[in-house]
Amino acid sequence: MRLDKFLKISRIIKRRSVAKEVADKGRIQINGKLAKSSSDVKVGDIMKIQFGNKTMEVKVVELHESTKKEDTQKMYELLTETRTKNSEEID
Secondary structure, three states, rough: OOOHHHHHHOOOOOHHHHHHHHOOOOOEOOOEEOOOOOOOOOOEEEEEEEEEOOOEEEEOOOOOOOOOOOHHHHHHEEEEEEHHHHHOOOO
């Protein structure tokens, strides 16, 4: 399954066009390698996704062509989620 489609169906990213943009900007790695929106996603892959101030690491558990909102969490396992502080924030 294509990376952008997996991100949309699993609802990690809600729109496929946004998933494509994030991937093509070099913010997603699959198994430690930079991924494009057309990269192939397989069960067992580890994905690292960088959003603005958040980085998620997920493991692909299941692949589905379509899914209900309640079942999206079954498609991946969240391994880590870290937030980076903005330099403007005060402790």
